[in-house]
Amino acid sequence: HVLASFVGVITPTLIIGGVLGLGEHIPYLISMALIVSGVGTFIQARRFGPIGAGMICLQGTSFAFLGSVLAAGFIAKGKGGGPDEILSLIFGICFLGAFVEICLSQFLDKLKKIITPLVTGIVITIIGISLIKVGMTDLAGGFKAPDFGSLENLTLGGAVLAVIIMLNRSANQWLRLSSIVIGLIAGMALALFMGKISPAAIIESISQQPWLSIPVPFKYGFSFDWVAFLPIAIIYLITAIESTGDLTANCMISRQPIKGESYLRRIKGGVLGDGFNSMLAAAFNTFPNTTFSQNNGVIQLTGVASRYVGYFIAGILVILGLFPMVGAILQQIPKPVLGGATLVMFGTVAAAGVKILAAEQLDRRKLLIMAVSFGIGLGVTLVPDL
Template identity: 80%
Template sequence: MSTEQEVSGTTDLLYQLDDRPPVAKAFFAGLQHVLASFVGVITPTLIIGGVLGLGEHIPYLISMALIVSGVGTFIQAKKIGPVGAGMICVQGTSFAFLGSVLAAGFLAKSQGGGPEEILSLIFGVCFLGAFIEIFLSQALSKMKRIITPLVTGIVITIIGISLIKVGMTDLAGGFKAPDFGSLQNLALGFTVLVVIIALNRSANPWLRLSSIVIGLIVGMVIAMFMGKVDFSSVGSQPLVSIPVPFKYGFSFDWVAFLPIALIYFITAIESAGDITANCSVSKQPIKGEGYIKRVSNGVLGDGVNSLLAATFNTFPNTTFSQNNGVIQLTGVASRYIGYYIALILVVLGLFPVLGAVLQQIPKPVLGGATLVMFGTVAAAGIKIIASEELTRRKLLIMAVSFGVGLGVTLVPDLLQQAPKLVQNVFGSAVTSGGLVAIILSLLLPEDKAMVAAERESYAYSKQTAN
C-alpha cells in the first residue's frame, strides 16, 4: 500500500500537515483554494470603493488586496518565528470591517476629503488598530476560559451558517441581480454542486483533488454557452501593479479608530475559531498547550498581516473560513500548499489582467462551489461541539448564542433604532453570537456536583437501554 493510500485510509487525508505533495497536485490544490477565496478577497474592496466613490483607485486597491493576501498566506504557512500558524490559513480582506471602514471613509468625506484623504484615514486607523490583535494574540494563552472548544465550536458554526447565505445568494445570481432566482441560474449552480459532489466521492485521488476546479470549469463552459460570460473589460486592465508603501499618506482620528479597534478584538476571536476548525479538518489537536500556541501564532500572523495590509494600501486581513471546506473536500492539509496559494495570489495581483479573467466567473457557478464549502465549515463547528460533554450549562450557552447570533441574521432590522456604532458591531452574527458565548462562559459557573449527577444519570440511562 502506498503512503498516500495509508494516509487516506487512516486519517481520511490524502496529504497530512507536513507532507509534500508533487508539484502538479500541489498546484491544483492551491488553485482550488484561490478560486474559493478570490471573490472574498476582492469583494470588500469593490464594495468600499463603490460606496465611497474611489473610482480610478479601485483596480490598484484590488491588486494590493491580492498581493497582501498572498504574502500573508505565505507567512501563515511558513511560520516565521512565532508569526504564523504553520497551516493553510488563507488570508484575505475581512468582511467584518466593512461597516467601520465605511464609517471612517464617510468621516473623512464629511471633512471635505477626496479619495486620497479618505484612504489615508482608513489605512492610518487600520494600521494602528492591528496592534490590538497583535497584543491579544500574546494574551490568548491566559484566556483559556474564553478560547474553549465550546466557544470556538459555536463561533465556527455561526460563521459557516452565515456564509451559507452568501453561497446561496450567489447560486441564485448574486445580490440584486436582475435575474435573481431564475431557473437558468439555479440549474447552473446546482450542476456545479452535483459535479463537485460526484468527483469528491471518487476513489481516484486526482479527481477528488481537482473536484472544485473541474466543477468551476464545467460551470464556466456551460455559462459561456448560456451567454453569461463577458471578457470585454479584461483588456482595459493595466499591465502591472507595483506595491508602494502608504501611497495615499497616513492620518488618524479617534472617532474613526474606536469602532475599528473593537472589530479587531472580535476578529481575533473569530480567527481563533477559524484556526481551530483548520486544526480539526487537518487532524491536529484542538486542546492542550500545542494547540493554544498554534492559535496564538496564527492570530499574531493575522495581526502582522493586517499591518502589512494597511502599509500596502489595502484593508484588514483575516483567516478565511471557506478554505477549511476546501481542505475537507480535497483531503489535502499540507501546509506547503500555502506556498502555491501565495504565489498564485501575488501573480494575480501583479498582473491585474489575470485577476480580471477570474472576476468573470458567473455568480451561480461560484455559488454552486462555495455552498458545499460553507456547509462544511458549519459541520466542522458542529463536530467540535459534539466532542464536548454537553452539560445543561453548555447547552444553555449554545442555545442563547445561536439564538442571538442567528437571530440578528434572520431579523436584520432588529437594531435599526440603535446607534450606528452598535449596528456596526452587533449587526454581525459572528460578533453578536461570539460575544454572547464568551460572556456566558465567563458568567455561568461550572457546577461540578451537577455535572457529576448528569454523568451518573447518563450512564444509568445507557445501562438501562442496553
C-alpha cells in the same frame, strides 16, 4: 496547495467588491489579496524571529471577517462615502484590529480558558449560517439583479453546486481537493454557452487593466470608526483560537511535537504570523488573513510537509497577483456561478462549527448558552434593522 486555496483567497474580495459596489477597484483588490497571501505564506514557512510557524501554513483571506467587513462598508456608505471612503474605513479598522491578534498570540494558553470550544463552535456556526444568505443571493443572480431568481440563474448555480458535490463524492483525492476550482471552471464554460458572459467582455476588461499591479501602502487612505471596529476586534479574538486548532492539526500531520516548549513556540509564532500578515494585508489594501485548514489535507495527501514547498506556493501566488488581468478575468465570473461555489463553502463553515459543538458534552448550562447565543446572533442577522 494553490488549487486547494485559490478560490478561498479570492472569493471574499469578489463578494465584498460586488456587495459594496467597488466595481473597477476589484481587479486591483484581487491582485493585492494574492500578493499578500503569497508574502504571508512565505513569512509563515520561513519564520522571521518569533513571527511564523516554520511550516506550510498557507495564508488567505478569511471568511470569518466577511460579515463585519461588509457592516463597516455599509457604515461608510451610509455616510455618503464612495469606494475610497469605504475601503479607507475597512482597511483602517482591520489594520488596528490586527494588533488584537498580535497581542493575544502571546497569551494563548490563558485565552483558551475564556474562548472555549463551546464559544468557538457557536461563533463559527453563526458566521457560516449568516453567510449562506450571501451565497444564496448570488446563486439567484446577485443583489438587486433584474433577473433575480430566474430559471437560467438557478440552473447555472445549481449546475456548479452539482459538479462540486459529485467531485467531492469521488474516490480520487485530487478531484476532491480541486472540486471548487473545477466547479467554477465548469460554471464559466456553461455561462459562456448560455450567453451569460462573452469573450469580448472579458477581453475588454483585460484591456482596461495595467500590465502590473504595484502594491501601494494605504492606497485608499486610513480612517476609523469604533462601531465598525468592535465586531472586527471580536473576530480577531476568535480567529486566534481557530488558527491554534489549524496549526495543531498541521503539527500532527507534519509529525511535529504537539506538547512542550517547542510546540507552544510554534503555535505562538503561527498566530503571531496570522496577526502580522493581517496587518500587512490591511496596509497593502486587502482583507484580514488567516491560516487555511484545507491545506492540511494536501499535506496529508502528498505526504510532503517540507516548509520549502511553502516558498514555491508563495512565489506562485505573488506572480499571479502581479498581473491584474487575473483579477479582471475573475471579476467576470457570473454571480450564479460564484453563488453555487460559495454556498458550499459557507455551508462548510457552518458545518465546521457544528462539528466542534458535537464534540462537547452538552449539559443544561451549555444548552442555555447556545440558545441565547443563537437567538441573539441569528436574530440580529434576520432582523438587521434592529
